[in-house]
Amino acid sequence: MDSRLDRAIDRAVRDMMHVDPRAGFRRRVQARLEPQPMRSSPLFFRIAGAGALAVLVLTVLVLRYGGPTVDVDRARPAADSGATQARQPVKPQLDAARATPPPSRVVRERSQSPRRTTHEPIPMPRVTNVFGDRQNGVAATAVDTDTLWPANAAAAPRENHPDAPPPLVIPPLEPAAPIVIPPLNPRGPGDL
Amino acid sequence: MTATEACATDLDLVRLAQAGDVEAFGELVERNRRAVFRAALACVGNAAEADDVAQEAFVTAYRKLSTFRGEAQFRTWLLSITWRKAIDRRKSVSRWLKMAVSPSRDESGEDAFDQMERVASTDRSQEDLIVDEELQRNVTRLIGTLPRKLRDALLLAGTGEHTYEQISEMLGAPLGTVKWRVSEARRVLKKKLTALGYAYE
Numbered sequence: 198m199d200s201r202l203d204r205a206i207d208r209a210v211r212d213m214m215h216v217d218p219r220a221g222f223r224r225r226v227q228a229r230l231e232p233q234p235m236r237s238s239p240l241f242f243r244i245a246g247a248g249a250l251a252v253l254v255l256t257v258l259v260l261r262y263g264g265p266t267v268d269v270d271r272a273r274p275a276a277d278s279g280a281t282q283a284r285q286p287v288k289p290q291l292d293a294a295r296a297t298p299p300p301s302r303v304v305r306e307r308s309q310s311p312r313r314t315t316h317e318p319i320p321m322p323r324v325t326n327v328f329g330d331r332q333n334g335v336a337a338t339a340v341d342t343d344t345l346w347p348a349n350a351a352a353a354p355r356e357n358h359p360d361a362p363p364p365l366v367i368p369p370l371e372p373a374a375p376i377v378i379p380p381l382n383p384r385g386p387g388d389l
Numbered sequence: 390m391t392a393t394e395a396c397a398t399d400l401d402l403v404r405l406a407q408a409g410d411v412e413a414f415g416e417l418v419e420r421n422r423r424a425v426f427r428a429a430l431a432c433v434g435n436a437a438e439a440d441d442v443a444q445e446a447f448v449t450a451y452r453k454l455s456t457f458r459g460e461a462q463f464r465t466w467l468l469s470i471t472w473r474k475a476i477d478r479r480k481s482v483s484r485w486l487k488m489a490v491s492p493s494r495d496e497s498g499e500d501a502f503d504q505m506e507r508v509a510s511t512d513r514s515q516e517d518l519i520v521d522e523e524l525q526r527n528v529t530r531l532i533g534t535l536p537r538k539l540r541d542a543l544l545l546a547g548t549g550e551h552t553y554e555q556i557s558e559m560l561g562a563p564l565g566t567v568k569w570r571v572s573e574a575r576r577v578l579k580k581k582l583t584a585l586g587y588a589y590e
Contacts, residue, residue: 202579202587205521209528210547218426218440223418226447230411 323360399463407454414454418447421464424550425471428559431544432475434533442478446471465558468551472559524587531581535574542570 397405397413399420405413425446430439450457450467457466532540538560545556546567557564 200579202582203575205524205528205582206575206578207547208521209525209532210544211549212525213529213532214427214431214544214548216427216430216436218422218443222422222426222440222443223415226418226444227411227415229444229448230414230451 320362400459403454403457403459403463406451407457414451417463421467422447424464424548425467427548427550428468428471428545429475431541431548432472433478438478439475442475443471446474449474461558462555465555468555468559524582527582527585527587528578531578534581535577539570539574539577542567543574546571 397416399417402413402417406417422443426439426443429442429446430436433439433442446467450470453470457463532543535543541560542556545551545559546553551559553564553567557567560567562570
């Protein structure tokens, strides 16, 4: 026989649990079952586009400036034309205002030296006249290469430049020692 | 609902739903919504959350319908899904944060079961309501202080929608253990009510 407390417990549980879901439960479930349409969020596409653009810019910057090695000779074909034009009789003009810092690469006339890649800093000439003399053709720089590289001194007159390095002196090579080949023993260790 | 669907068993409706008939699944929702909702309610203790959990359970059941082979009853399989969803919701961190912010603890500091809206019973006289009002409040409060295993078994057995076999499947406990938990929960409640001064008649 149920006691008063048992009846109270049953009533409390019944009151707590005899609850129905809100009206429209089936409709709410079916709404969740339907495939959701693709939301075209403008903000999402903006963020995605900005991110893609940032990645592209970073990639370009890394490829352009982030390389650890410099192949000097790669710039030779483009710079050779400029150097050739600069070697024509052009008088460098000293300007009161100093030119912009020299470029990070210099092109040397190495007609006979092999290609090589260097990590050592290359001394740069000081550029005094960026635009050069108009009468002598167009040149990006006006550099007295004869002062810097005395190998071409015979081609053009040389002038004393205060900042030019001393002329390069290459000592001649010593003659090689003659090669002495001892005569062979006609009777070898064993006739075949 | 068509006449065919009205006569169809749950298994027939499942086969139709597996073939892509969404309306057949809708009929399954209609037939089982109360049992699923009350199972979720017994776990989370809140009608709004129970509604959400019940919806999630049906959606999960729909997505996993191909895995149902018909070896057990559809309702039993569905209630197992519902109970797992409800347990996950009960353990969720966000829910704990919400409970920590909202003052829902009793004086003893234990987790208090949320107060349910009572369903007014027309069978009880007005005098009974007045006399037993305080007793009912105490019983409801003490149910919330029960250990979870005892409380879950007691509330699931009191929904009127679940058999002991279904409760055993949901809780993953043997049938005898479930029955023991229900009787143990009642014994603990009566002991606490007696300690409060209510006579055990």
